[in-house]
Amino acid sequence: MKDNEVEDSVAILREVLEETKGMGRREFLSRLGAVAASTPLLAGVAALAGAPGTARAASDPVTTIGWGGAWKEAFEKSYFEPFTENTGIPIQYISPYSFPKLQAMHDADDMQVDVVEAGGLDSLRIQKLGMDAPLDWGVIDKSVLSPGQLKYGNAIGAITLSEVLVYNKDKWPGEDHPKTWADFWDVEKFPGPRSMHRRVYPVVEAALMADGVPADREAMYPIDFDRAFRKLDEIKPYIDVWWTSGSQQQQLIQDEEVDLICMWNGRASDSIINRGANFRISWEQALYNGDVEAWFLLKGAPNPDAAMKLLDFVGRPEPQAVFARTLFYGPTNMAAYEFIDDELARELPSHPDNAEKSLLMNYDWWSENLDDATKRFEAWLQS
Amino acid sequence: MSGQADTRSASPGAEIAPRCRLSARINIRLLVLLAPISLLIALFLILPIAIMFNRALTGEDVIAAYVEVLRSPVYTTVFLTTLKISALTTIITLLLGYPVAFALRFGRPRYRAIVLMLIVLPYWLDFIVRSYSWMILLGRKGIVNELLIWIGVIDRPVKLLYSLGSVVTGMVQIMLPMMILTLFAAMLRIDARLMDAASIHGASRWRSFARVFLPLSLPGVYGASLLVFVTALGFYITPALLGGTSETMISQSMLLLASELLDWKTASIAGTLLLFVTSILVLVYNRLFSIDRLWGGS
Numbered sequence: 001m002k003d004n005e006v007e008d009s010v011a012i013l014r015e016v017l018e019e020t021k022g023m024g025r026r027e028f029l030s031r032l033g034a035v036a037a038s039t040p041l042l043a044g045v046a047a048l049a050g051a052p053g054t055a056r057a058a059s060d061p062v063t064t065i066g067w068g069g070a071w072k073e074a075f076e077k078s079y080f081e082p083f084t085e086n087t088g089i090p091i092q093y094i095s096p097y098s099f100p101k102l103q104a105m106h107d108a109d110d111m112q113v114d115v116v117e118a119g120g121l122d123s124l125r126i127q128k129l130g131m132d133a134p135l136d137w138g139v140i141d142k143s144v145l146s147p148g149q150l151k152y153g154n155a156i157g158a159i160t161l162s163e164v165l166v167y168n169k170d171k172w173p174g175e176d177h178p179k180t181w182a183d184f185w186d187v188e189k190f191p192g193p194r195s196m197h198r199r200v201y202p203v204v205e206a207a208l209m210a211d212g213v214p215a216d217r218e219a220m221y222p223i224d225f226d227r228a229f230r231k232l233d234e235i236k237p238y239i240d241v242w243w244t245s246g247s248q249q250q251q252l253i254q255d256e257e258v259d260l261i262c263m264w265n266g267r268a269s270d271s272i273i274n275r276g277a278n279f280r281i282s283w284e285q286a287l288y289n290g291d292v293e294a295w296f297l298l299k300g301a302p303n304p305d306a307a308m309k310l311l312d313f314v315g316r317p318e319p320q321a322v323f324a325r326t327l328f329y330g331p332t333n334m335a336a337y338e339f340i341d342d343e344l345a346r347e348l349p350s351h352p353d354n355a356e357k358s359l360l361m362n363y364d365w366w367s368e369n370l371d372d373a374t375k376r377f378e379a380w381l382q383s
Numbered sequence: 384m385s386g387q388a389d390t391r392s393a394s395p396g397a398e399i400a401p402r403c404r405l406s407a408r409i410n411i412r413l414l415v416l417l418a419p420i421s422l423l424i425a426l427f428l429i430l431p432i433a434i435m436f437n438r439a440l441t442g443e444d445v446i447a448a449y450v451e452v453l454r455s456p457v458y459t460t461v462f463l464t465t466l467k468i469s470a471l472t473t474i475i476t477l478l479l480g481y482p483v484a485f486a487l488r489f490g491r492p493r494y495r496a497i498v499l500m501l502i503v504l505p506y507w508l509d510f511i512v513r514s515y516s517w518m519i520l521l522g523r524k525g526i527v528n529e530l531l532i533w534i535g536v537i538d539r540p541v542k543l544l545y546s547l548g549s550v551v552t553g554m555v556q557i558m559l560p561m562m563i564l565t566l567f568a569a570m571l572r573i574d575a576r577l578m579d580a581a582s583i584h585g586a587s588r589w590r591s592f593a594r595v596f597l598p599l600s601l602p603g604v605y606g607a608s609l610l611v612f613v614t615a616l617g618f619y620i621t622p623a624l625l626g627g628t629s630e631t632m633i634s635q636s637m638l639l640l641a642s643e644l645l646d647w648k649t650a651s652i653a654g655t656l657l658l659f660v661t662s663i664l665v666l667v668y669n670r671l672f673s674i675d676r677l678w679g680g681s
Contacts, residue, residue, distance in 0.1 A: 100642055125645070193523065198628070199643075241545050244623055251515070255522050257544070371644055378639070379457045381628040 005086040006313045013082055013318035017339035025274060028325055029077060036081055061092040062306045064115045065102065068095030070270070070327060078322035083313050089306045099125065102298070106131045111300035114307035117158050123294050124367045127152065133299045140312040146333045148291040149315050155294035156315035157332035159323065162286040162349035162358060163202050166268045168192065168259040169278045179284045181210035184260055185231070187238050192259030194235070195252050198242035200377035201366050202287035204228035205359055206262055215285045215359040222365060225373065229380055242381065253277045269328035269347050281347065288349050288358035291332050324348055439651035452652050458636065462660070465633045468547070468622065469615035472554040473608050476562040479555065481604070484566035502560050510557060514624040517553045518544060545627040553621040558611045565610055569603020605672040609665065616661060633657055
């Protein structure tokens, strides 16, 4: 018997998404909460009726690991709560995210995490180190997924993220505002304190685009580091802060510590839409991660059967749409855009208009070249 | 209690036997009392450090790896920065903390309780919260800048954050309670009547402080300074949030190596070197100032 629990969760989400399309985040979340509270635990009922199998599943959680904070809240709202509601399978969330921890568990042959949503380079590391387990396509419904979500074979495409140029709207209210990385570098025309990510990628890509390399993958890689660092020398005195964390980026624009910043689009939108920061995103030459982030089932996972059900759920358009509306990172399942109103859709990295203007980052290339580049970058920062 | 009674009642001739029994009993009690913490330390401190050593001292090209770390300008710069920031923090906390500890030592009990409470209060706040509070105070549109502009001292915001000054300010605030409490504890052991004796012999207040109290408080100063210095070496959050790239401390580099680059070997080497340098410093320091008197050594 094919279980309908996941389908039920999806149907409920779809209803809420349709009903609240265009509403603000707060109303949307409260509506979502109200629905969750009024839905009976179907699996719980089934367990009481003595259905075998379901009762066991209801007691064993699926364990995952993540960043905590706003990420945890958004993951719970979009993936975990709707999933648990109908399957009765609880989710155990460990934070903070730490790849070395997962790797240590794998090396010790004592994996305690079932499922992980891995960002950029970690997706590639998981595969390289053989930490991923094969997926059961009998349980996971491939037909509801976008082709890009299946590019790894053993994973489900997750979210999209861009690092974007964000500028102070008070300072440049009109059309003549900073748009490109060349503008970011132009301290005469657009004076003001600036901030960038303290990480070699995508800082060197931004530098090369400022130096005239087009937002095109073929032209960008392999990175010409000498040229990139020459360009970075120009901007270095004007970078007040090299940020290292998500909340720090938001503090920088909310307290107007800087006027121009290269930051994560979701954090920027959260500050702009929910916290009244008078800033704007320029999607020109955005540094786009594409479909590199994915959900993996880990080898040696303690609860693989329940985890497989979760993986059947997380790639679908409905939970991805909830996630995009909660934390402003884009879906990889393009059908999710049906549930997102146009105004918000234009603030997401995978929206075709934005993706077209972006540089699609080459994580495969970075996974081979990160070490030396990072050492050079850190040495440059201290010089 | 019973041990004490034993020794007292024992005749001079039979003195040795009970003493042995006594110390054996105390030893067993001590062992039982120390067992939980020893186990904890062995499992969660000694063992990880041993693993780190193992990673840092074995494998191929160990020497080459050390040479690379020591020759790389990044790590040497970061090492020196770490030492510089920690030393500055120690000196400033000492200068600020000593008068407070002194006032506590000779203050009235009521006043002492209130001040102690005020000193300990910030300790309950998380490092991150305290560091973010400094960001609010020192930011471009922060309270300090706004105030200075309002008074008319400056006409545009000055850069207070992301500098050596902001990192040291944040670290001093965090370390100050530790400095004051350690100094205060050491000062409590100084007999106040010695100051009176100095006065009786005609010394001025300042002279009795400078010639009697200050020298007696020096072991406390050395001990507290060392404690603050060694703790400061391992700071991570404050320099990361309040500092610029020139204020990078060694913990930040180690985290980058271990969690971004997954280069545990180099991270272990950096950790081992930090431990080595710190141990040398402590040994030299102890030679010069014999701080082990503080905890009962000779």
